Amino acid sequence: xxxDKIRWSxxxxxxxxxxISFGSITLIGVILITAGYQxxxxxxxxxxxxxxxVTTQKWSDDxxxxxxxxxxNEKNYDGTAQKVIRDYLDSIHELYPNIxxxxxxxxxxxxxxxxxxxAIPTSLVESFEEGNMxxxxxYPLSSQIVEALEDMKVDSEPGFSSxxxxxxxxxxxxxxPIKNAEGNTYAAIYFDVDASAVPKGLHKLITYSCIFLIxxxxxxxxxQYILLKKTLKPIRELMKGIEAASSGNxxxxxxxxxDDLGIINQKFNTMIQRFNDTMFKVQTxxxxxxxxxxxxxxxxxxxxxxxxxxxxxxxxxxxxxxxxDQASVESARAMTEMSTVVQTIASSSADVAxxxxxxxxxxxxxxxxxxxxxxxxRLISGAxxxxxxxxxxxxxxxxxxxSIVNMITQIxxxxxxxxxxxxLRRLVLVRxxxxxxxxxxxxxxxxxxxxxxxxxxxx
Numbered sequence: 001x002x003x004d005k006i007r008w009s010x011x012x013x014x015x016x017x018x019x020i021s022f023g024s025i026t027l028i029g030v031i032l033i034t035a036g037y038q039x040x041x042x043x044x045x046x047x048x049x050x051x052x053x054v055t056t057q058k059w060s061d062d063x064x065x066x067x068x069x070x071x072x073n074e075k076n077y078d079g080t081a082q083k084v085i086r087d088y089l090d091s092i093h094e095l096y097p098n099i100x101x102x103x104x105x106x107x108x109x110x111x112x113x114x115x116x117x118x119a120i121p122t123s124l125v126e127s128f129e130e131g132n133m134x135x136x137x138x139y140p141l142s143s144q145i146v147e148a149l150e151d152m153k154v155d156s157e158p159g160f161s162s163x164x165x166x167x168x169x170x171x172x173x174x175x176x177p178i179k180n181a182e183g184n185t186y187a188a189i190y191f192d193v194d195a196s197a198v199p200k201g202l203h204k205l206i207t208y209s210c211i212f213l214i215x216x217x218x219x220x221x222x223x224q225y226i227l228l229k230k231t232l233k234p235i236r237e238l239m240k241g242i243e244a245a246s247s248g249n250x251x252x253x254x255x256x257x258x259d260d261l262g263i264i265n266q267k268f269n270t271m272i273q274r275f276n277d278t279m280f281k282v283q284t285x286x287x288x289x290x291x292x293x294x295x296x297x298x299x300x301x302x303x304x305x306x307x308x309x310x311x312x313x314x315x316x317x318x319x320x321x322x323x324x325d326q327a328s329v330e331s332a333r334a335m336t337e338m339s340t341v342v343q344t345i346a347s348s349s350a351d352v353a354x355x356x357x358x359x360x361x362x363x364x365x366x367x368x369x370x371x372x373x374x375x376x377x378r379l380i381s382g383a384x385x386x387x388x389x390x391x392x393x394x395x396x397x398x399x400x401x402x403s404i405v406n407m408i409t410q411i412x413x414x415x416x417x418x419x420x421x422x423x424l425r426r427l428v429l430v431r432x433x434x435x436x437x438x439x440x441x442x443x444x445x446x447x448x449x450x451x452x453x454x455x456x457x458x459x
Contacts, residue, residue, distance in 0.1 A: 021224050022217065029213040033206065040205050044198045049160055052099075052174050052193045057158075059092055059102065060176035060189055068104055068178055068187060072118045075136040077125050082135065085119040092191070093121065100171065100192040104178070105139065107153055107185050113146050114138040118187055145173050145190075152177055153185060163195050170196045234265050241268055251276075320429045393435075 070081035077086075085104065092102045101123060106116035117139050120128060133139060141149070144161040152159030152175055161173040172195040178187040237254040244252040256266040 017228050018221070018224060021228075022221060025217055025220055026213075029209075029217070033209040033213065036209065037202060037205060041198070041202055044201050045163075048172065048193065048195055048198055049174075052172070052191065053158065055096055055099065056102075056174050056176065056191045056193075059191075060158075063088070063178070063189060065178055065180075068118065069180065071104070071135070072106075072116075072187065075134070077120075077129070077135055079135075082119055086122055086125070089119065089121040090123075093123075098194045100168070100194055102189060102191050104187055104189050105141075106187050107149060107177070109141075109146065109149070110138055113141050113143070115141060115149075145175075148173065148175060149188070152188065156185060163198065169194060170199055234259075234262055238265055238268055241265070241272070245272060245275075316429075320432070323433075 064084075067081045067084050071079065071085045074080075074082055076082065089102045089104075092099055101121050103121060103124065104119040106118060108115055115138065117128070117133060117135055117137055119135070128134070142161075142164050144164045148159035148161035156177055156179075158177075159175045161175075163170055163172050165171075171192050174191045174193060175188045177185040178189060179185050234255065234257060241252050241254040252272060253269055254265045256262045256269065
């Protein structure tokens with residue numbers, strides 16, 4: 001269950017490196033052991049063949065082939081030639097114990113693997129007789145010996161069988177051809193050489209190689225663990241730094257070094273520092289933008305208030321201008337009435353002149369009245385002149401006020417100083433209203449004074 005949950009994609013980078021290193025070393029070790037095994041096997045086999053060939057070549061050369069031919073014809077283990085050959089074969093094992101036995105068989109193959117028995121050592125006579133395998137009978141050979149025998153018959157050179165195993169051990173058979181007088185191969189001397197040293201040596205090779213491989217793997221894994229842990233320490237530091245930075249901690253700083261991983265950590269620290277600088281700049285800019293927004297809001301509110309005040313002042317100025325226009329109309333009407341009064345006075349003066357002759361008796365008394373009338377007329381003329389000058393001055397001031405209002409309106413469109421001009425405008429309006437009332441009072445007093453004059457002429 002645990003192995004099912006462990007997946008390569010979920011393994012840490014450190015564990016992956018250990019697994020890859022362990023697998024690589026194990027694979028290389030297995031390859032080296034296999035190559036060494038095959039190489040050592042070929043060397044051991046070749047050495048065995050060379051040693052066996054050196055040993056058996058002499059015995060093959062010293063063999064009396066005529067006795068072999070006689071033994072083949074005797075068909076009995078007790079024959080004279082059989083005993084001579086048997087003693088010869090027994091001496092081989094006595095001198096070279098690694099040669100288990102030497103025997104002489106035929107080279108014909110019947111039924112694919114059977115050949116005739118010619119001569120055997122003493123150690124095999126009893127077992128062969130018990131098996132009813134007398135001299136001249138057919139004996140089944142192993143497949144390894146059959147293959148070597150066929151090769152020997154082809155090139156007439158000594159043959160070597162591959163290894164084979166029985167109840168007594170591991171063996172290899174070397175065979176030398178025996179030829180008759182015609183040069184035909186009719187028999188062969190076989191040497192069963194003990195080859196157990198080869199598998200034993202190979203077994204020791206495998207055992208020691210596996211032990212060395214295991215020890216080397218353990219030592220290598222320990223060294224690999226220490227070196228990888230030290231080598232990958234900057235990566236672990238980098239992962240911790242990345243995790244801290246991802247959680248919002250930009251004050252993190254990791255250990256650096258001179259190698260590639262240390263340079264990467266240094267780049268990470270530089271990146272975090274740039275992030276901090278950028279965040280500080282963004283924060284400062286945000287504060288400035290917030291302050292600027294607040295100031296802009298205040299300025300907008302003040303501008304709104306000023307605009308409302310300017311609108312109110314404009315409405316007041318418009319109302320004052322309308323009042324001034326109405327006052328000008330009333331002043332014109334008063335002048336018209338004053339002209340009418342002057343004409344009436346002139347008509348009355350004409351009537352008085354017409355009646356002067358009839359009222360001569362009253363001239364003395366009326367002289368004083370006329371003097372007063374002349375004085376009143378002079379006053380009326382001065383009042384009319386002053387009123388005309390006041391109206392002209394009022395018109396000039398109205399034009400000046402209009403130009404000032406236009407100028408103030410233009411200035412108010414560009415700045416917020418219009419509010420400062422409000423007292424001036426009110427002062428101008430008050431002054432205008434005072435002048436208007438003064439001119440109206442003078443006009444009214446002038447109108448009232450002449451109207452009392454004719455009453456004095458009433459008898």
